[in-house]
Amino acid sequence: MSLKKSILLIFIILLIDQVSKIYIKTHFVIGDDVEIFKWFRIYFIENDGMAWGTKISDFIPSISDRTAKLSLTIFRVVAIFGIGYWLYDVTRKQSSKILVVSVALIFAGALGNIIDSVFYGAIFNDSYGQIASFLPEEGGYDTLFHGKVVDMLYFPIWKGYLPEWIPYYGGKYFTFFEPVFNIADVAISTGFGMLIVFNKKAFSKE
Structure with missing residues (x-):
């Protein structure tokens, strides 16, 4: 697969991801929930950290949330250059x-997700109790590099109380699948999943 085709694939995924996020951001209020099927809902939340809302400050309490957020965004920006070089290298x-x-x-x-983290705080106002505006006159809800990632895909396939015999979680209310995510997350998960499942073909000596 050539680099040009790879760039086209990236562009298509980015377009779908950003169009879906901008639509949700400019049409939904935080917490809005629309049922598509019983097992699939559009549920608007914003993620200020890593996967499942985990923050660096959760592991290092001495770091403020804002410093942790800035550090995470900078790390993501640096990482994307490494991934970009990896893509160039494998196509070459x-x-x-x-x-x-x-x-x-x-x-x-x-x-x-980097686009959200870097720019969304500066180009949108907040979504709490109101529908956000693009490039509001009063400015965004935060500064550059402090944006929140927009998530909206929610698949509560099963909800209920787990059997008592299950260790630790027995008798507790459980939802499968609990995380709310976005198109970008789907792309990342699919990419890693392919590397794991098709490891031998992906890294064949030939």
Whole structure:
């Protein structure tokens, strides 16, 4: 798979990701919930940290939330250059199509969430109790590099109380699948999943 085709794939994923996020941000209030199917809902939340809302400050309490957020965003920006070089390298070496597609998916997903983290705080106002505006006159809800990632895909496939015999979680109310995510997250997860499942083909010596 050529670099041009990889860039096209990245562009398509980025376009879908950003269009969906901007639509949700400018049409939904935080917490709005629309049922599509019983097992699939559009549920608007914003993620200020890493996966499942985890923050660096959760592990290092001495760091403020704002410093942790800035550090995470800078790390993501640095990481995307590394992933970008990896993509360039595997296409230059004409590596397996699975490897190239996987890296392209990871790059597209990472870049999609970086756009939120870097720019959304400056170009949107907040979504609490109101529908956000794009480029509001009073300014955004935060500064550059302090934006929150927009999530909206929610798949509560099963909800209920777990059997008592299950260790630790027995008798507790449980939802499968609990996390709320976005298109960029899907791309990253798919890319990593392909690398794991098709590891031998992706990293074949040939």
